[in-house]
Amino acid sequence: MLDFLQALSDGVLFGATYALIGIGFTLVFGVMHKINMAYGAASVGGAYCGLLVLQVMAGAPPLVVFFCAFLAGGLLGWLVYLTCFHFIPITNPLATLMATVGMLLLIDEIIVHTTAGMPMAYPAMFDDVMLRVGEFTLRGDLMMVFAVSVLCMAGLLALLYRTRLGLATRAVSQQTVAALLCGIRVGQVNATTFVVTGLLGGIAGAMIGASVGTLSPLLTTPLTVKGLIVTVIGGLGSVPGAIIAGLMVGGFESVLQLYRGVTERDLYVMLLLFVFLVFRPGGLFAAKGGRD
Amino acid sequence: MSDTLLEVRDLVTAYGKIEALKGVSLQVKQGSITCLLGPNGAGKTTLMMTIAGILRARSGTVAFAGREMTSLRPHAIVASGVALVPENRLVFPAMTVLDNLRAGAYQRRDDFAPDIEKLFQRFPRLKERSAQLAGTLSGGEQQMLAVARALMSRPKLLLMDEPSLGLAPLVVEEIFRIITELHRDGTTIFLVEQNAHMALKVAQHFYLMEQGKVTFSGDPGSLAEDEVIKRAYLGSAK
Ligand SMILES: Nc1ncnc2c1ncn2[C@@H]1O[C@H](COP(=O)(O)OP(=O)(O)O)[C@@H](O)[C@H]1O
Numbered sequence: 001m002l003d004f005l006q007a008l009s010d011g012v013l014f015g016a017t018y019a020l021i022g023i024g025f026t027l028v029f030g031v032m033h034k035i036n037m038a039y040g041a042a043s044v045g046g047a048y049c050g051l052l053v054l055q056v057m058a059g060a061p062p063l064v065v066f067f068c069a070f071l072a073g074g075l076l077g078w079l080v081y082l083t084c085f086h087f088i089p090i091t092n093p094l095a096t097l098m099a100t101v102g103m104l105l106l107i108d109e110i111i112v113h114t115t116a117g118m119p120m121a122y123p124a125m126f127d128d129v130m131l132r133v134g135e136f137t138l139r140g141d142l143m144m145v146f147a148v149s150v151l152c153m154a155g156l157l158a159l160l161y162r163t164r165l166g167l168a169t170r171a172v173s174q175q176t177v178a179a180l181l182c183g184i185r186v187g188q189v190n191a192t193t194f195v196v197t198g199l200l201g202g203i204a205g206a207m208i209g210a211s212v213g214t215l216s217p218l219l220t221t222p223l224t225v226k227g228l229i230v231t232v233i234g235g236l237g238s239v240p241g242a243i244i245a246g247l248m249v250g251g252f253e254s255v256l257q258l259y260r261g262v263t264e265r266d267l268y269v270m271l272l273l274f275v276f277l278v279f280r281p282g283g284l285f286a287a288k289g290g291r292d
Numbered sequence: 293m294s295d296t297l298l299e300v301r302d303l304v305t306a307y308g309k310i311e312a313l314k315g316v317s318l319q320v321k322q323g324s325i326t327c328l329l330g331p332n333g334a335g336k337t338t339l340m341m342t343i344a345g346i347l348r349a350r351s352g353t354v355a356f357a358g359r360e361m362t363s364l365r366p367h368a369i370v371a372s373g374v375a376l377v378p379e380n381r382l383v384f385p386a387m388t389v390l391d392n393l394r395a396g397a398y399q400r401r402d403d404f405a406p407d408i409e410k411l412f413q414r415f416p417r418l419k420e421r422s423a424q425l426a427g428t429l430s431g432g433e434q435q436m437l438a439v440a441r442a443l444m445s446r447p448k449l450l451l452m453d454e455p456s457l458g459l460a461p462l463v464v465e466e467i468f469r470i471i472t473e474l475h476r477d478g479t480t481i482f483l484v485e486q487n488a489h490m491a492l493k494v495a496q497h498f499y500l501m502e503q504g505k506v507t508f509s510g511d512p513g514s515l516a517e518d519e520v521i522k523r524a525y526l527g528s529a530k
């Protein structure tokens with residue numbers, strides 16, 4: 001029982017990073033009704049860019065690394081928007097999808113080439129802190145990951161529900177033509193969405209690096225798959241859905257890793273997705289007042 | 293003509309190869325209610341969407357207050373003082389009534405709280421439901437919201453695409469009451485309607501459109517109402 005609780009809490013804490021990735025997929029889908037397949041790779045890429053700081057300034061505090069990953073993620077998000085969406089015909093459903101798949105492979109290749117495919121150590125904070133309640137422990141670094149992720153989510157929700165830009169973003173995602181008629185520049189909103197989701201992705205990548213201790217090019221594919229699973233389970237276009245689904249998938253895979261081992265656990269995550277697709281295909285929060 | 297607020301000339305708009313507007317010319321006079329009637333598929337919505345900048349014209353021009361605006365983007369058209377209440381209302385369903393109104397004021401940098409207060413006086417039902425999601429409103433309430441949202445940009449010209457579509461007779465009457473009120477308060481209105489009877493009562497001028505062309509232009513008295521209605525619903529061939 002204790003093992004179970006331990007695995008569950010570790011997993012839920014780590015799941016906050018999945019939630020961030022899920023939010024990135026779901027927000028772009030909500031606004032543009034497109035999947036950005038490059039998102040997971042760009043997030044890992046952002047996290048790698050954070051490491052560049054250590055090259056310039058050896059021994060820079062982890063917080064600086066995280067912040068640079070955050071900024072680099074935003075920049076990459078904007079680049080993905082420019083290369084895969086801005087100049088590509090939006091009306092063709094496959095064009096942008098294939099462009100982002102191309103971008104995924106490109107980012108992946110760049111990471112492999114610059115790091116020679118070797119994992120790189122990633123800084124963490126509070127990794128020497130352990131909160132003990134009897135046998136039950138809470139890892140300091142995981143709590144930091146969780147706290148940072150929750151902070152980012154809170155920031156995003158405040159942006160969406162408290163600002164003029166958020167109002168425009170919600171308007172575009174619910175009714176694009178009406179948004180245009182209100183004088184909202186849809187192109188700008190789309191671009192900003194990519195930057196904002198990129199920022200979240202950069203921090204998510206950094207948090208994954210921080211909790212695992214290393215960053216490796218092998219991360220991009222599983223992260224993309226997990227992100228998409230979280231998005232579907234949460235309900236395409238639903239931010240709260242992505243948050244809950246992210247925590248849920250994190251807890252679920254951690255518990256199954258405990259009982260079935262690391263090699264089998266992803267199988268069960270797929271199974272979870274399967275169960276959702278069969279019994280609740282709209283996800284936890286089927287998009288309310290969706291596009292059609 | 294100095295009192296022409298909107299001037300559409302030889303406008304052609306196409307969906308792919310199919311021309312929905314085949315050279316439309318018409319004018320809306322400053323301070324008037326001008327009405328556009330025509331059967332389904334005549335191209336009325338296409339015309340409205342082209343004026344609002346959502347659709348691009350293939351050729352022809354749209355001038356507003358003497359200024360060419362054919363090539364302008366929608367946000368610039370809103371900024372110049374034209375607002376469209378679109379067909380089927382198109383409210384933001386998962387946003388509150390209040391947020392819908394805020395979205396309508398998106399381009400305004402001044403304080404628009406007094407406008408919201410004023411609109412709430414005009415539409416008391418919206419005030420009662422200001423915190424409710426727009427998607428949960430009745431059809432009539434959504435129509436009121438769509439009108440109120442368009443008014444938030446303080447337009448000089450209000451385009452309305454079939455505001456009475458699918459509404460109960462009492463609600464239709466209320467919509468028309470609001471149209472005359474807005475007109476009295478100085479807004480010029482260009483109205484697309486299926487309800488020819490009501491439209492001819494409020495309009496000073498009307499156009500008939502069939503198959504992408506304007507086929508008649510006149511004052512409400514200039515053509516027998518049943519003839520107008522016949523052509524508005526069925527086209528000239530009957
Ligand atoms: N999105 C579209 N794609 C292709 N054809 C369209 C589209 N929208 C309208 N049409 C066609 O253009 C013509 C005019 O349509 P519309 O402007 O909606 O007419 P109205 O508003 O007068 O009923 C119709 O023949 C219609 O089938």
Ligand SMILES: [Mg+2]
Nearest residue numbers: 336337338379
């Ligand atoms: Mg129409």
